[in-house]
Amino acid sequence: MAALALLLLSLVQAEASLDAQAYADVLSQPTEEKEAFVEGVVTKTLHGFVLSDSSLQDFAEHAPPTYDLLVGQLKIQPWICGGDTGRLCSAPATAPLNAQGWQGVYSDPASRLIFARRVAMERLDKEVVNATELEAWARTAPQDFETALGELKDAPFLCSWPCPDQEVPGMEGGMTESQRRQVFVGELAFACLCLLVALLVLIAGAMVYADRRGASKHAEGVASKKKDLEEIIERRLREERNVEHQAALRAMAQKMVPMQSQVASASAQPMGYGYMPAQGYYSAQGSAMPMPPVSRAPERCTRHRTLQADHPL
Numbered sequence: 001m002a003a004l005a006l007l008l009l010s011l012v013q014a015e016a017s018l019d020a021q022a023y024a025d026v027l028s029q030p031t032e033e034k035e036a037f038v039e040g041v042v043t044k045t046l047h048g049f050v051l052s053d054s055s056l057q058d059f060a061e062h063a064p065p066t067y068d069l070l071v072g073q074l075k076i077q078p079w080i081c082g083g084d085t086g087r088l089c090s091a092p093a094t095a096p097l098n099a100q101g102w103q104g105v106y107s108d109p110a111s112r113l114i115f116a117r118r119v120a121m122e123r124l125d126k127e128v129v130n131a132t133e134l135e136a137w138a139r140t141a142p143q144d145f146e147t148a149l150g151e152l153k154d155a156p157f158l159c160s161w162p163c164p165d166q167e168v169p170g171m172e173g174g175m176t177e178s179q180r181r182q183v184f185v186g187e188l189a190f191a192c193l194c195l196l197v198a199l200l201v202l203i204a205g206a207m208v209y210a211d212r213r214g215a216s217k218h219a220e221g222v223a224s225k226k227k228d229l230e231e232i233i234e235r236r237l238r239e240e241r242n243v244e245h246q247a248a249l250r251a252m253a254q255k256m257v258p259m260q261s262q263v264a265s266a267s268a269q270p271m272g273y274g275y276m277p278a279q280g281y282y283s284a285q286g287s288a289m290p291m292p293p294v295s296r297a298p299e300r301c302t303r304h305r306t307l308q309a310d311h312p313l
Helices: 002-016 020-026 031-045 053-061 067-075 099-105 109-123 131-139 145-153 177-268 297-310
Strands: 126-128 158-160 273-276 280-283
Touching (some): 020 031, 020 067, 031 053, 031 067, 099 109, 099 145, 109 131, 109 145
Antiparallel strands (some): 126 158, 273 280
């Protein structure tokens, strides 16, 4: 009860705020505040409908100085209809869902169809399951709003949400119009999701390929640098071995120089003795030298063999 009392009090205060004193206070406020006040006067005081938000904003920017002028000018504005303005809301998409709005759209069958669909969905909370039958009903709808509203409540081409599975003439699969619309939206969302997944997979594959290609190039570069480094090391080792070999040859050559000089000096001196077949041994001064003693061992061996032959054992 306390909550209901507070709600009623707030409603009374809201209605009371749309008066001359409140308008005088809001005139010094920004345009948004004045626009909200003017819209409240149209809907709550005049019980009308705003057909153009831009026109409402322009009117709020140049609002009249007094509350009476405000109400008087609002009643003759072309962008307001219904209520105390005396003008019917003929636009089926914005007309109020009451007898006044029905009379405003009744002259046009197409407007009646749009208005009837709005009544079914927004006022009766029902869904159209057969648009063809609704269109046929709109062409012959009664002019009295209450009668038309009663027919729409019991119409077979409308159903309360959620609608049972009812086959729609001319539609395959036995699905209602709402179900087909939901299926289409679901299929479209699934297709978009598949495209997104495919795009992500493609991007991931491209990134993996780029990484592998970069790794392969890096490995090739490392192998090439390693090979070049090995060649450089081998070349330097070969150069060092050549240098060591040349140094060893030079050292050996330096050691051979004294030996060659000694050999040359020795070959320059005459030998102390010699031998000629006709002359025999001779000295360096050319005098003959006595023959060396001949070993007698062969003679003794011959004699020994003779004795063995004469005196066998």
